[in-house]
Amino acid sequence: MAYEIEHLVKVYPRQTEPATNDVSLSIRAGEVFGILGDNGAGKTTLVRQMVNLLRSTSGDIRLFGKSVPGNPLFVSRTVAYMPQSSMALNRLKVKEAIYFAAHLRGMSRRDAARERDAMIETWQLGPVRDKSSSRLSGGQQRLLQLALATAGHLPVAVLDEPTNDLDPVNRKHVWEVLRKFNAEHGTTILFITHDAIEAERIVHRVGIMRKGSFLAIGQPAQLKRKLLDHMRLEVWLPPGEVPALPADMPQHWKSDDNVVLSVPRDRAPALLSELRLNESIDYRLYSATLEDLYLHYANSD
Numbered sequence: 001m002a003y004e005i006e007h008l009v010k011v012y013p014r015q016t017e018p019a020t021n022d023v024s025l026s027i028r029a030g031e032v033f034g035i036l037g038d039n040g041a042g043k044t045t046l047v048r049q050m051v052n053l054l055r056s057t058s059g060d061i062r063l064f065g066k067s068v069p070g071n072p073l074f075v076s077r078t079v080a081y082m083p084q085s086s087m088a089l090n091r092l093k094v095k096e097a098i099y100f101a102a103h104l105r106g107m108s109r110r111d112a113a114r115e116r117d118a119m120i121e122t123w124q125l126g127p128v129r130d131k132s133s134s135r136l137s138g139g140q141q142r143l144l145q146l147a148l149a150t151a152g153h154l155p156v157a158v159l160d161e162p163t164n165d166l167d168p169v170n171r172k173h174v175w176e177v178l179r180k181f182n183a184e185h186g187t188t189i190l191f192i193t194h195d196a197i198e199a200e201r202i203v204h205r206v207g208i209m210r211k212g213s214f215l216a217i218g219q220p221a222q223l224k225r226k227l228l229d230h231m232r233l234e235v236w237l238p239p240g241e242v243p244a245l246p247a248d249m250p251q252h253w254k255s256d257d258n259v260v261l262s263v264p265r266d267r268a269p270a271l272l273s274e275l276r277l278n279e280s281i282d283y284r285l286y287s288a289t290l291e292d293l294y295l296h297y298a299n300s301d
């Protein structure tokens with residue numbers, strides 16, 4: 001096991017509600033685990049406890065069998081952590097920051113230089129390699145943070161929203177690189193994301209968090225079984241159009257011009273032929289995704 005977490009609790013000072021509430025979770029070495037959950041669910045709190053940046057109120061966290069709070073040096077040599085917001089890099093150039101990250105992880109100067117070049121290529125930072133890290137765009141900052149977290153290939157990477165600030169092409173690239181690192185280096189990867197549809201392609205298991213606890217943990221296919229008899233119907237309406245949609249189907253999302261419905265499979269054909277009659281309505285029907293699973297839980301109370 002990479003991580004074994006038992007009955008973990010964090011109550012912040014002067015707070016009454018716990019931010020993480022009796023969390024128990026094991027993550028296998030070499031596993032890719034995604035954490036989904038709404039804002040304030042406790043995801044960042046949990047990973048900060050796991051990387052020793054936050055003292056737990058109670059409970060136990062072990063990393064490869066060693067107590068996390070009791071072995072800070074072991075944790076920092078084993079786990080690379082990428083926080084949600086960028087770290088201060090003292091205006092280091094991109095190439096310098098990556099070189100130092102690799103060197104600080106114990107690589108010789110020559111190996112660190114090689115790793116710097118490999119990371120610049122992998123994360124497509126070539127065009128900004130000589131640029132000061134303080135002058136990068138939000139997306140370039142995110143790619144640099146990913147390069148810093150993965151330089152030197154520590155056994156475990158904990159990534160807080162790795163695809164935030166990225167455009168769709170870069171988002172796909174990030175998931176692809178992480179999948180490759182997992183396959184080639186056996187890196188255990190734990191990440192938080194709101195990008196459920198794309199993350200589904202690389203996770204072995206996901207956990208859905210709410211109010212400090214996991215509502216569900218499992219393989220996406222296994223968790224989605226409860227949605228197998230449903231499809232996701234997304235409908236875009238022209239401005240001012242009143243949606244003529246069945247009232248008895250759960251609506252996962254609704255705005256003035258967009259509705260996401262969970263539709264029983266057997267009722268989908270009839271519903272589609274009704275929608276087809278109105279050419280100004282744009283729609284899409286597909287099998288349930290991880291996002292639908294998340295929405296299912298998010299709407300469950």
Ligand SMILES: Nc1ncnc2c1ncn2[C@@H]1O[C@H](COP(=O)(O)OP(=O)(O)OP(=O)(O)O)[C@@H](O)[C@H]1O
Nearest residue numbers: 012013015019037038039040041042043044045046
């Ligand atoms: N330093 C702090 N002091 C007090 N309360 C905090 C602190 N940090 C977080 N919280 C509270 O703990 C709860 C969990 O916050 P956390 O940042 O872990 O959520 P999250 O799931 O990562 O949310 P998001 O998706 O918005 O990043 C929230 O209610 C938040 O207000």
